[in-house]
Amino acid sequence: MPHDTADLESLRPHLLRFARLQLRDEALAEDAVSDTLLAVLEHPERFTGQSALKTYLIGILKHKIIDLLRSGRREVRLALTTDDDGEPQSEQDAFDALFTRNGHYQDLPSDWGDPDRTLERREFFEVLQACVDRLPAKTARVFMMREWLELETEEICQELQLSATNVWVILYRARMRLRECLELNWFGLPPGARAR
Secondary structure, three states: OOOOHHHHHHHHHHHHHHHHHHHOOHHHHHHHHHHHHHHHHHOHHHOOOOOOHHHHHHHHHHHHHHHHHHHOOOOOOOOOOOOOOOOOHHHHHHHHOOEOOOOOEOOOOOOOOOHHHHHOOHHHHHHHHHHHHHOOHHHHHHHHHHHOOOOOHHHHHHHHOOOHHHHHHHHHHHHHHHHHHHHHHHHOOOHHHOOO
């Protein structure tokens, strides 16, 4: 057996955090994670070891969440605000301050180096996860639905009862905040000073 129940159990909190963010229902999140772990325990031969166990589990969980979102079996719907993404105006002002009147950056992004090499680094993903965790809940949810679950804009609109324009604004803000967070916590730091 390529993994034991202790390995699986140690990854459960990470899986639950991801499922809660997307499903917004504790019971559904628990069910999705339990189904994921059960699938691995029932068919251990499917894990070939070509990726880390955590990556393999998240892949299974991703499909279980997509199935739940698409099936419409949601028991509880979160009531969302109708403004762009529920942020106070002062945050909008702070966001707008990043740009000049003609839409260009006030300060150009620093050189991010070789993206392929960076993506291979585990520490980068830990910092990226911390940056996603710092996003407002609704913004993080929309970002993860689009970029991680790879849902189409129409599916996100239907699930969250948002307009397509609203989804694109939220995605833009999420990307900009992630860029800023990564600038501060990864790309803007010398290699020896990066969080591990």
